[in-house]
Amino acid sequence: MKDKGKRIKLGLLVGFAVLILTGCPAPKHKEDKLVIWHWMSDRRDAFNQLAEKYTQENGLEVEFKLFSPPELYSQKIIAAARAKTLPDIFGILGRRKTLSSFIKAGYILDLSSYMNNKINSKEKNDRLWKDSFYPTTLKMVTFNPNNNYAVDPGIYGVPIDTAIMQFVYNKNLFEKAGLDPNKSPETLDEFITLAQTIGTESSVTGFICGWGEDWLLNALAVEWALNSMGENNFFKTIEGEIAYTDPEWIKVFTIFAKLKDSGILAPNIATMTNKEAESAFSKEKAVFSFNGSWSVNVYKQLSEKLNYGFFSLPKVSSEYPTKVWGGAGSSLLIDANSSKKDQAVEFLKWLSAKDQQEFLAKETNNLPAIKNVDENLPLILKGLLGSFTNLTHPDIWPKDEDPRVIETMNRGLQQIVMGLKTPKQVAEEIQKKKEKVSNK
Amino acid sequence: MKATLKDKAASFSFVLPALIIFSLFYIYPFIYSFILSLTNYNMIGKFNLRESFVGLQNFKDIASDGDWWKAMYNGAFITFWALSFQNILALMLALSISQVVRMNKFYRVVFFILPILSEIVIGLLLRRLMLSEPTGHDILNHIVNNLGLGFLAQDWISGERVRLITALVHCWKGFGWAFVIFLAGLQAIPEQLYEAARIDGANAWQSFRKITLPLLMPVITLIMVITIIGTMSAFAMILALNQGAGGETTVPIMIIYNHLGTGLAGLACAEGLVLGVTLILISFTMFFVSKKVRKKYGLLPD
Numbered sequence: 001m002k003d004k005g006k007r008i009k010l011g012l013l014v015g016f017a018v019l020i021l022t023g024c025p026a027p028k029h030k031e032d033k034l035v036i037w038h039w040m041s042d043r044r045d046a047f048n049q050l051a052e053k054y055t056q057e058n059g060l061e062v063e064f065k066l067f068s069p070p071e072l073y074s075q076k077i078i079a080a081a082r083a084k085t086l087p088d089i090f091g092i093l094g095r096r097k098t099l100s101s102f103i104k105a106g107y108i109l110d111l112s113s114y115m116n117n118k119i120n121s122k123e124k125n126d127r128l129w130k131d132s133f134y135p136t137t138l139k140m141v142t143f144n145p146n147n148n149y150a151v152d153p154g155i156y157g158v159p160i161d162t163a164i165m166q167f168v169y170n171k172n173l174f175e176k177a178g179l180d181p182n183k184s185p186e187t188l189d190e191f192i193t194l195a196q197t198i199g200t201e202s203s204v205t206g207f208i209c210g211w212g213e214d215w216l217l218n219a220l221a222v223e224w225a226l227n228s229m230g231e232n233n234f235f236k237t238i239e240g241e242i243a244y245t246d247p248e249w250i251k252v253f254t255i256f257a258k259l260k261d262s263g264i265l266a267p268n269i270a271t272m273t274n275k276e277a278e279s280a281f282s283k284e285k286a287v288f289s290f291n292g293s294w295s296v297n298v299y300k301q302l303s304e305k306l307n308y309g310f311f312s313l314p315k316v317s318s319e320y321p322t323k324v325w326g327g328a329g330s331s332l333l334i335d336a337n338s339s340k341k342d343q344a345v346e347f348l349k350w351l352s353a354k355d356q357q358e359f360l361a362k363e364t365n366n367l368p369a370i371k372n373v374d375e376n377l378p379l380i381l382k383g384l385l386g387s388f389t390n391l392t393h394p395d396i397w398p399k400d401e402d403p404r405v406i407e408t409m410n411r412g413l414q415q416i417v418m419g420l421k422t423p424k425q426v427a428e429e430i431q432k433k434k435e436k437v438s439n440k
Numbered sequence: 441m442k443a444t445l446k447d448k449a450a451s452f453s454f455v456l457p458a459l460i461i462f463s464l465f466y467i468y469p470f471i472y473s474f475i476l477s478l479t480n481y482n483m484i485g486k487f488n489l490r491e492s493f494v495g496l497q498n499f500k501d502i503a504s505d506g507d508w509w510k511a512m513y514n515g516a517f518i519t520f521w522a523l524s525f526q527n528i529l530a531l532m533l534a535l536s537i538s539q540v541v542r543m544n545k546f547y548r549v550v551f552f553i554l555p556i557l558s559e560i561v562i563g564l565l566l567r568r569l570m571l572s573e574p575t576g577h578d579i580l581n582h583i584v585n586n587l588g589l590g591f592l593a594q595d596w597i598s599g600e601r602v603r604l605i606t607a608l609v610h611c612w613k614g615f616g617w618a619f620v621i622f623l624a625g626l627q628a629i630p631e632q633l634y635e636a637a638r639i640d641g642a643n644a645w646q647s648f649r650k651i652t653l654p655l656l657m658p659v660i661t662l663i664m665v666i667t668i669i670g671t672m673s674a675f676a677m678i679l680a681l682n683q684g685a686g687g688e689t690t691v692p693i694m695i696i697y698n699h700l701g702t703g704l705a706g707l708a709c710a711e712g713l714v715l716g717v718t719l720i721l722i723s724f725t726m727f728f729v730s731k732k733v734r735k736k737y738g739l740l741p742d
Binding site for chain 2: 098273411
């Protein structure tokens with residue numbers, strides 16, 4: 001009896017030790033089901049409806065698993081990749097360097113052979129799969145020969161939507177001030193004057209934006225830099241041939257000081273989140289904002305009455321063209337080690353077809369990834385399609401800046417709008433960081 | 441009686457589960473972090489030490505990184521206010537409550553509610569109070585104006601005093617822990633010592649200085665160590681409150697988190713180690729000083 005008790009205790013101890021040492025078993029995805037991981041939890045309903053439709057049409061079960069917030073999703077994907085438990089299809093967040101690391105590690109399937117074939121091999125006149133996408137959107141997941149990331153050339157993902165960033169203005173406030181609601185500002189000076197005039201007239205803030213979040217601030221700074229100095233000089237800076245202390249760059253940083261001095265910036269803008277800015281703009285508390293095309297869905301949910309329009313970057317120079325930050329939406333990638341690669345490809349072909357793209361655009365108010373679906377788009381989104389010819393994004397640049405330099409620039413810009421540093425001081429700090437990371 | 445091998449094995453088996461857990465979740469990550477800190481590995485793909493080895497480069501980078509040391513300074517600034525303002529206030533309150541006979545438990549619960557609340561919740565709550573139009577309602581400025589303290593009205597979230605305000609908000613979070621531990625420490629001091637001191641003619645200040653303070657020294661040391669570790673590793677509340685306010689309230693963990701997110705895992709591990717070792721050194725110094733003080737008052741044998 002005593003021995004039996006001892007044996008039970010010993011058994012429990014061994015069991016506990018085994019459990020600790022082996023950890024939880026890796027989740028196995030059901031063999032007869034395609035599993036997709038994504039971070040856009042606001043699209044849950046639309047994705048589930050599409051999954052159901054696909055199952056009805058093709059008999060294969062599809063499950064979308066959505067995880068948020070995005071930062072945690074990124075960690076989850078990295079952990080799953082390392083543990084070899086990636087789902088059949090997934091999206092990744094981060095800049096091009098992250099995508100290239102995943103590809104080089106062998107986690108992502110090269111889709112070139114599928115993309116260079118017709119969508120439907122039975123139909124004679126059908127076009128190649130890759131030709132259905134907007135070129136810039138496809139570029140985000142394409143690596144050309146001799147790319148700087150040392151990735152084998154190929155197409156590694158399927159874009160499912162497109163996002164761009166533009167300035168937004170409140171048409172009601174324009175009308176209230178007796179101005180033409182269809183005439184947005186074209187230059188920075190016009191922009192500031194309008195923000196001051198309408199802001200005073202309606203007792204609202206001139207400009208609001210989530211500049212507490214680095215990516216918004218960085219996108220705007222890059223757009224102004226490209227307009228001010230041109231692409232050539234901009235890329236020369238990334239290459240280290242032009243310093244951030246160059247007068248052209250100081251001119252860019254001075255724009256932010258000018259905005260601060262004009263009094264049009266919302267209080268606390270340097271610590272503001274995009275959600276806060278979106279909420280205030282939808283309540284008609286600001287004349288202008290800077291946001292992405294996804295905000296169409298956000299503003300619709302926050303206020304049905306909001307009457308607004310998008311417009312391009314207010315120019316600081318007429319010497320170089322303005323560029324629109326965007327092109328990257330969400331792309332889906334296929335696990336190179338998945339046992340259902342072919343089924344995954346077929347599903348993505350189906351998802352990127354016209355009917356599904358139209359459905360996604362209508363349900364989620366996002367710009368489509370493929371061409372020729374614009375006739376059924378909401379008017380506000382249709383207007384944004386015109387920007388697709390002059391898009392810019394780090395994912396399509398020949399070389400991206402070091403994240404530490406970007407971090408220093410963003411912090412510096414926040415300090416300028418907080419009135420803590422001058423553009424020159426910020427330029428010197430960025431250059432110092434640039435030299436440090438380049439001298440390794 | 442000499443312990444047999446069987447006895448030793450039996451004793452060791454009691455320690456084994458704890459040892460396994462400690463090794464797996466503390467020792468192994470520490471060693472792995474140290475190895476990663478010597479590389480430029482980005483956590484994606486197979487880890488190859490030979491290919492990614494960069495020696496002490498990450499540590500050299502940290503040594504000359506102004507942003508990192510500014511974040512350390514911000515952390516130290518918050519720690520200074522937590523050690524002084526927060527803990528002195530907690531001690532004073534604990535001293536008062538320890539004298540209260542009625543509703544003693546009620547006060548304990550009230551002051552302990554603060555640390556139970558999530559840091560994010562505290563950060564967001566106070567942000568809502570401090571935000572001015574158009575994203576907030578300027579509630580805090582309305583309150584100070586209505587109290588006749590209009591000179592205090594300011595931009596609480598991104599103004600000139602943002603670092604100080606963040607430090608004080610963080611005190612609000614840490615205050616509850618310090619209060620409860622101080623109270624427990626005070627209640628462990630035998631009442632007879634105070635009675636004897638009163639008979640000898642000691643006043644309140646003398647009793648505090650000669651009895652309370654020396655006997656509370658281990659508790660003070662513990663609170664100081666907890667405070668330093670807690671404030672130097674602060675992150676969530678500051679992120680929710682002001683997102684680092686353009687570097688003015690950026691703390692070391694924020695930098696580590698950013699570097700992890702941008703594929704600089706090796707550098708992030710090195711930063712984690714620098715922060716960890718700094719905190720260990722400070723903690724040991726605190727225990728050493730505490731020991732010296734207790735020796736001075738004859739509370740420890742020579």
